[in-house]
Amino acid sequence: MHLTSETFDQNARDALRDPVLHGALRNLADNFVERRRAAIASVDDWEGLREKARVIKEQTLCHLDRYLLQFVENAEKAGVKFHWARDGKEACGIVLNLLKKRGAKHVVKSKSMATEEIHLNAALEAEGIEPVETDLGEWIIQLAGETPSHIVVPAIHKTKAQIADLFVDKVGIEKTDDVDVLTRTARNILRQRFAEAEVGISGVNFGVAETGTIVILENEGNIRLTTGLPKTHIAVMGIEKIIPKFADLDVFLKLLPRSGTGQRLTAYQSIITGVKRNVTDEGPDEIHIVLMDNGRSRMLAHPVTRQSLACIRCGACLNACPVYQQVGGHAYGSVYPGPIGAVITPQLIGISKAKQLPYASSLCGACREVCPVKIDIPELLLHLRAEITDGTAGGAESNPQRKRKFTESLAFRMYGFAWSGPVSYGLGIKAARLMQKLVVRDGRIGKVSGFVAKLLPPLGAWTAWRDAPAVAERSFREQWRDGLGNNSQWSVVSGQ
Amino acid sequence: MTEVNGQTVKQDEARKAILSSIRAHLATSAPFDADWREHHGYASEGVAVWEPIRMAMSSAALAHVFCANLESVGGHCTVVADETEAAKQVGKIIDQLDPRRIAISNSELIGRLVERNAAVEIVENAHAEYLFDCDLGVTSAQWAIAETGTLVLESDRESHRLTSLVPPVHLCVLRAADIRQTLGEILELASRDLSRTVTFITGASRTSDIELTLAIGVHGPGELHVIVIAD
Numbered sequence: 034m035h036l037t038s039e040t041f042d043q044n045a046r047d048a049l050r051d052p053v054l055h056g057a058l059r060n061l062a063d064n065f066v067e068r069r070r071a072a073i074a075s076v077d078d079w080e081g082l083r084e085k086a087r088v089i090k091e092q093t094l095c096h097l098d099r100y101l102l103q104f105v106e107n108a109e110k111a112g113v114k115f116h117w118a119r120d121g122k123e124a125c126g127i128v129l130n131l132l133k134k135r136g137a138k139h140v141v142k143s144k145s146m147a148t149e150e151i152h153l154n155a156a157l158e159a160e161g162i163e164p165v166e167t168d169l170g171e172w173i174i175q176l177a178g179e180t181p182s183h184i185v186v187p188a189i190h191k192t193k194a195q196i197a198d199l200f201v202d203k204v205g206i207e208k209t210d211d212v213d214v215l216t217r218t219a220r221n222i223l224r225q226r227f228a229e230a231e232v233g234i235s236g237v238n239f240g241v242a243e244t245g246t247i248v249i250l251e252n253e254g255n256i257r258l259t260t261g262l263p264k265t266h267i268a269v270m271g272i273e274k275i276i277p278k279f280a281d282l283d284v285f286l287k288l289l290p291r292s293g294t295g296q297r298l299t300a301y302q303s304i305i306t307g308v309k310r311n312v313t314d315e316g317p318d319e320i321h322i323v324l325m326d327n328g329r330s331r332m333l334a335h336p337v338t339r340q341s342l343a344c345i346r347c348g349a350c351l352n353a354c355p356v357y358q359q360v361g362g363h364a365y366g367s368v369y370p371g372p373i374g375a376v377i378t379p380q381l382i383g384i385s386k387a388k389q390l391p392y393a394s395s396l397c398g399a400c401r402e403v404c405p406v407k408i409d410i411p412e413l414l415l416h417l418r419a420e421i422t423d424g425t426a427g428g429a430e431s432n433p434q435r436k437r438k439f440t441e442s443l444a445f446r447m448y449g450f451a452w453s454g455p456v457s458y459g460l461g462i463k464a465a466r467l468m469q470k471l472v473v474r475d476g477r478i479g480k481v482s483g484f485v486a487k488l489l490p491p492l493g494a495w496t497a498w499r500d501a502p503a504v505a506e507r508s509f510r511e512q513w514r515d516g517l518g519n520n521s522q523w524s525v526v527s528g529q
Numbered sequence: 530m531t532e533v534n535g536q537t538v539k540q541d542e543a544r545k546a547i548l549s550s551i552r553a554h555l556a557t558s559a560p561f562d563a564d565w566r567e568h569h570g571y572a573s574e575g576v577a578v579w580e581p582i583r584m585a586m587s588s589a590a591l592a593h594v595f596c597a598n599l600e601s602v603g604g605h606c607t608v609v610a611d612e613t614e615a616a617k618q619v620g621k622i623i624d625q626l627d628p629r630r631i632a633i634s635n636s637e638l639i640g641r642l643v644e645r646n647a648a649v650e651i652v653e654n655a656h657a658e659y660l661f662d663c664d665l666g667v668t669s670a671q672w673a674i675a676e677t678g679t680l681v682l683e684s685d686r687e688s689h690r691l692t693s694l695v696p697p698v699h700l701c702v703l704r705a706a707d708i709r710q711t712l713g714e715i716l717e718l719a720s721r722d723l724s725r726t727v728t729f730i731t732g733a734s735r736t737s738d739i740e741l742t743l744a745i746g747v748h749g750p751g752e753l754h755v756i757v758i759a760d
């Protein structure tokens with residue numbers, strides 16, 4: 034029933050033919066893209082802030098072992114219990130064990146991509162524990178038996194009418210098209226669940242090494258309830274969520290809400306440092322943090338893939354992506370859709386199971402443009418394409434296109450390299466100009482076929498899918514260097 | 530006991546395995562790092578973010594900016610001259626809401642401002658179960674951020690984590706002297722003696738989960754009233 038990453042191509046074709054889905058996705062660009070634009074204008078130096086965030090993340094990841102240990106030590110001092118999980122199965126086992134020991138039957142959950150990633154709900158249900166999703170969007174898809182299609186707005190693929198029908202069917206309300214009534218229905222039902230819950234399970238946005246603090250952002254208040262009401266709070270976090278200093282929150286709290294929902298701040302931030310001091314204080318008696326690797330440490334093995342771990346899950350790249358805007362999240366067959374999903378999923382589940390995802394992009398660069406931590410997603414996509422074609426990842430299954438692999442992977446590597454810096458780009462352009470003499474027709478690089486395709490195997494399959502503008506005889510950069518910047522040259526250029 | 534030990538041993542194993550995997554993979558990356566940094570830039574001393582020179586603002590001006598920003602996210606804000614005025618304003622809001630039960634935090638200021646009378650039940654530091662039946666929660670806040678209209682609640686200084694969250698309406702009283710201009714200043718202040726839980730509140734509880742249409746009051750309070758005491 035659920036789509037898989039292996040069949041992205043077919044999933045996407047089906048999604049394109051789904052008018053209801055398009056109706057639901059229609060608001061995405063207008064709403065989020067516009068709101069984000071307005072919100073970032075309220076920061077004095079947005080670009081400086083992004084660069085600062087990128088460097089903080091890169092530095093943290095380069096010493097992740099040290100910062101993790103510092104985080105653990107400080108949080109333990111404040112009474113937090115830690116559990117390390119190598120993979121999803123181990124993480125689910127730890128949570129299950131904690132619940133069983135406490136005899137917990139009622140568990141409330143706030144939205145957490147990490148728990149989605151490891152399918153925690155299914156693991157709990159299999160053992161007779163019912164986890165209740167309390168984020169409105171997550172609750173809707175839990176009722177519907179679906180998976181999230183967006184990392185910030187999980188039920189973005191559903192229309193109001195579909196949600197109303199679902200509520201009529203599952204919780205027995207009268208049919209309505211009033212969003213406030215639907216919201217109030219959820220509030221009333223979930224309040225009871227909060228009141229009886231013994232354990233609350235949440236995710237984590239940031240873990241501060243210096244203080245052992247966890248920070249969680251939200252708009253609804255369900256995270257505050259999940260982390261504040263039940264006796265036990267369990268937080269599941271990926272090992273990449275660490276930032277070094279408390280003051281670094283100034284950077285990330287400015288970037289995340291603006292990029293994600295176009296807000297200057299989300300309605301609530303919970304900044305939690307350890308358990309309460311006295312029994313009479315508010316808050317849970319115990320806090321457990323499950324630190325999960327599940328394929329993350331592998332991504333540290335190369336500076337290009339390491340960038341994947343800088344992601345703060347804002348969702349901006351999904352909203353900006355022309356592919357996501359058309360096909361929605363489910364086509365990616367993963368809890369992480371969109372541009373970031375296309376690079377994270379193959380690395381998490383193994384590239385052989387998600388070979389089509391690194392190609393689910395036109396490399397337009399919109400994702401890189403909006404990413405608050407400046408992850409170079411196109412560079413990552415090219416890196417993964419190269420890995421697919423040269424077979425360094427994904428097992429040794431037989432591939433009819435084997436022969437082409439080396440040249441194609443070389444091409445992607447060169448292309449990736451060329452894009453990553455001005456000097457190499459300049460060199461690449463010169464090489465491209467020589468090569469394209471063979472393939473350009475009417476000023477475009479079109480479908481390469483027949484004799485030319487045999488001569489130039491790397492371009493054969495690739496150009497079948499896309500047109501690239503041919504490289505100009507003289508680039509703007511070259512023209513500029515040769516005096517375009519000088520006013521007297523303008524007439525020469527425009528006369529060309 | 531053996532099971533507990535089994536658990537601990539396995540945990541230790543997992544911890545070691547994750548840390549050594551991190552170290553091994555970082556070592557694999559090392560030969561590529563220099564090249565990549567040359568392309569992408571890498572400032573080992575950190576990056577300077579340009580900030581305009583901010584004029585120091587009077588607490589009256591800060592209160593004004595705070596209120597404007599809070600109202601832009603749907604909060605209601607009033608600035609009053611002193612505690613007497615604040616008490617009157619609290620009374621007015623309570624009259625309008627006509628609650629059956631009011632939950633108040635253990636703040637001394639709030640204790641002084643909320644008038645006791647026989648018509649309404651007032652509970653200080655109410656238990657969680659009880660809070661679900663309250664119509665209004667009244668608390669103070671330790672700080673506020675003017676540029677975002679944000680209330681800052683520190684759990685070690687007042688017991689207001691649930692009182693500010695569970696009832697459908699939250700009324701908060703704070704002093705203008707505790708408002709700061711920026712998030713950065715507040716983070717610095719909060720970190721000096723970090724409370725177990727610091728909560729930032731900016732406006733009412735909200736969601737856009739259904740067709741990106743804004744709905745107010747999903748799990749937290751649907752109404753937020755703030756009274757700023759100027760003196």
Ligand code: SF4
Nearest residue numbers: 344345347348350404
């Ligand atoms: S990759 Fe960047 S833009 Fe995309 S979700 Fe992560 S942080 Fe946001």
